[in-house]
Amino acid sequence: MxxxxxxxxxxxxxxxxxxxxxxxxxxxxxxxxxxxxxxxxxxxxxxxxxxxxxxxxxxxxxxxxxxxxxxxxxxxxxxxxxxxxxxxxxxxxxxxxxxxxxxxxxxxxxxxxxxxxxxxxxxxxxxxxxxxxxxxxxxxxxxxxxxxxxxxxxxxxxxxxxxxxxxxxxxxxxxxxxxxxxxxxxxxxxxxxxxxxxxxxxxxxxxxxxxxxxxxxxxxxxxxxxxxxxxxxxxxxxYRRLVRQYASYDISPEQVHDIGQTQVAELTEKMAKLRSEIGFDGDEAAYRSVLDADERFHARHAEDVAATYQRHLAAVEPLLGHWFSVLPKAPHTVERLDPELEAGLSYGYYEQPGPANPAGRYRYNGSGLDSRSQINAATLIFHELVPGHHFHLARQEEDTALHPIRGKFAPELLGAYTEGWAEYAASLGTEMGLYADPWDRYGHYVHQRLTAQRLVVDTGLNAFGWSLEKAEAYMAATTLESPPQIHTETLRYSTDMPGQALGYRLGFLKFWELREQAARKLGAAFDVRAFHEVVLGPGALPLTAVSENTADFVAEQTTG
Structure with a gap:
């Protein structure tokens, strides 16, 4: 049998x-x-x-x-x-x-x-x-x-x-x-x-x-x-295997590299347009110097980082019911990383609720604050907590109907879903009006371009023979990261977890592709809350399976 x-x-x-x-x-x-x-x-x-x-x-x-x-x-x-x-x-x-x-x-x-x-x-x-x-x-x-x-x-x-x-x-x-x-x-x-x-x-x-x-x-x-x-x-x-594995659909390093270059160019143009709109007539390098000198974007203490995150969370929380039909039961909070982990991690990580800590926590890196810009704090906390990782991972943990390989194992296995959802969720801040402040909007573009340039740099380092120096120069031109941070990131892509960083942007693009396809086919009948439930309800899946589920959703709505 x-x-x-x-x-x-x-x-x-x-x-x-x-x-x-x-x-x-x-x-x-x-x-x-x-x-x-x-x-x-x-x-x-x-x-x-x-x-x-x-x-x-x-x-x-x-x-x-x-x-x-x-x-x-x-x-x-x-x-x-x-x-x-x-x-x-x-x-x-x-x-x-x-x-x-x-x-x-x-x-x-x-x-x-x-x-x-x-x-x-x-x-x-x-x-x-x-x-x-x-x-x-x-x-x-x-x-x-x-x-x-x-x-x-x-x-x-x-x-x-x-x-x-x-x-x-x-x-x-x-x-x-x-x-x-x-x-x-x-x-x-x-x-x-x-x-x-x-x-x-x-x-x-x-x-x-x-x-x-x-x-x-x-x-x-x-x-x-x-x-x-x-x-x-x-x-x-x-590396070709790892690219397909981390994307969870069939795509080549060459395709990823081309997508990344296009995305970086588009986001660079958006940043230039925003600088012009706020009356700055210099180039990006000159504007970066202005940002580096502005104390608003550099926390003095780790507690200041947490306070900034809490301010942005307070802005998004009242809006969530308009975008999601099901919310996690567990609360959410921010907490600093253990000091011995901060040197080896670029940013931080989301920690799911559990018996010892019933709240979903973003464990943030509170070190190196003099070189760690906070301009993308809004996007980062929307990615890490709500409506990003917390809305996915806490809900998945709470869904006792899911088999454990889906409820507990799949999220960490499927980076393009888990990180792609968090990137997509952070981008909802534009529609929610959370990036009305030009600083936050600029920070959102900065963050998006960081994940987009990973498509170029990761493939460049692992598939196209880029040197570390070439990769660091490209990152220096397309991010606001400090030289030590850039060095850490490029080593992560090339010597630690090749291919893993691709999932952020590839997953983000796939979720938006599926949403736009559904909205185009359903027209006025498209309900964003229903779409979010289609992709969030089953929990983390290969993006090929998410695509099939979205197609079924569109067919059912059309027939109905």
Whole structure:
């Protein structure tokens, strides 16, 4: 008997819970094992993906649950090549280490010692896993170098900084206060303290220090002078796959590059027109100097950044009911990032509501304020909270009817949907009248052009042989980012997460394309709230599936 779509979804979700601690924790399950990031793990995932893909071909109820089937096809195709894509990412790049830095402390923190003997053994076991993960990172870097995938020389300082931060963090994760270990007997306290002391001294820190010595020695010897996937054996085809994966529809790097150039030109023209309208007769560089000198666009303290975000949130909140028929139940707020994460992250991230924090939070970067302009604050907070990520992710979390692979797993897997929706949502501020102030409107164009230039720079670095210097010069001419920020961004595109940044603008463009098609076909019958529910209601899906759902919506409205 052929498996059902539900049974295949269960199989995928079981694999996720077993191999990805982040999702196990969100599901309220203890983390019994930290993955080591090995090729063996990637090969197991590839086998699972191929098995699910073969089973989908035999499933006869896919039409009854088309959205879940579409998501399963996407996951299976991606997992099926996990043993190949394992080679394409450097394990100590800042964003690659973020997963460990985010989930490991949660895994240790979730241990309550309510079951004293078992929890002591689990804590010590996870400490061992942590050391194996670090040793696995060094082993992978060595294997990549032997395969011709040497660490990019320009990225090495950032890699070292990320590992130095990891070294300090591991010691915090493995420390215990007296209140926490109160349920333990003196004998178990002694066993835990002795075991952790040995783990830190003999295993964890030596593994981290060995990795640092590798980065400061052999990695420099095999480092590549260039950046981007295109410089490596098989890198061109790897990047083509990543472009399609992150877009979630069929598109080539060449097409993306051309779209990006057109978008950047259009937005540059809009910015020039707005400067003229407000009476400024200089060029963009001159206007940038004016903005840089204006204290209104540079916060003095991290608390000032939060206050600016709150002001824009207060403006959008009364308007939401006119644009959306369903609102999230969870509240929303802003909160600064943990300091150790700020150096490696360009901006911040949205954190979904959960038992410990019932509000959806935008965790913002409060460092480097003297070089971090706030002119795009309105667009950024509409993207990150309402009606952007919070309206998508909190609602998806609250929809208990969705299978977990759709409710919990899909949003992080489908960047073109998740980030594309947030970009689209931020652009609604124009129709809502939230960019009436020319400063906010200019900041909106600045933000949009930032995501548009990513289409040019990401493809330039990974598919067209751009040097880091050429990419940084292009970014300097098409963004208001500071030189350190530009350096961080270009390294992100070329050495950390190639292709990932494309989803923001590609998803934004696809949502607007679908909306305009629907509005054109339905005419006066088009209801924007109904359209938003069509794309938001099912949660994150490949954009091919969103297109099919929109076409069905138009057909039903036309027939009705």
């Amino acid at each position: 052929a498996p059902t779509v539900r049974a295949l979804a269960d199989r995928v979700w079981d694999h996720v819970l077993r191999t990805e601690p982040h999702y196990a924790l969100r599901a309220g399950r203890p983390v019994e094992h930290l993955p080591n990031g090995s090729l063996d793990e990637a090969e197991e995932r590839a086998a699972t993906g191929r098995s699910v893909r073969a089973a989908l071909a035999e499933t006869d109820d896919a039409a009854l649950d088309r959205d879940t089937a579409a998501l399963l096809h996407f996951i299976a195709d991606q997992w099926a090549c996990a043993d190949q894509s394992w080679w394409w990412h450097f394990p100590v790049a800042p964003y690659q280490l973020f997963e460990l830095s985010f989930t490991a402390p949660q895994a240790f923190g979730a241990i309550t010692f309510a079951d004293p003997n078992a929890d002591v053994e689990l804590f010590l076991s996870l400490a061992g896993d942590l050391a194996r993960r670090v040793r696995g990172a060094e082993a992978k870097l060595r294997a990549q170098a032997e395969r011709g995938w040497g660490t990019p020389r320009a990225a090495l300082p950032g890699f070292v900084s990320a590992v130095v931060g990891l070294r300090a963090a591991t010691q915090r994760w493995l420390s215990l206060d007296e209140h926490r270990i109160e349920p333990l007997s003196p004998a178990l306290r002694g066993r835990l303290a002795d075991g952790l002391g040995r783990a830190v001294t003999n295993d964890v820190l030596p593994a981290v220090d060995s990795l640092l010595r590798y980065l400061d020695g052999p990695a420099r010897d095999t480092a590549t002078p260039g950046v981007g996937l295109g410089q490596y054996p098989g890198g061109e085809q790897a």
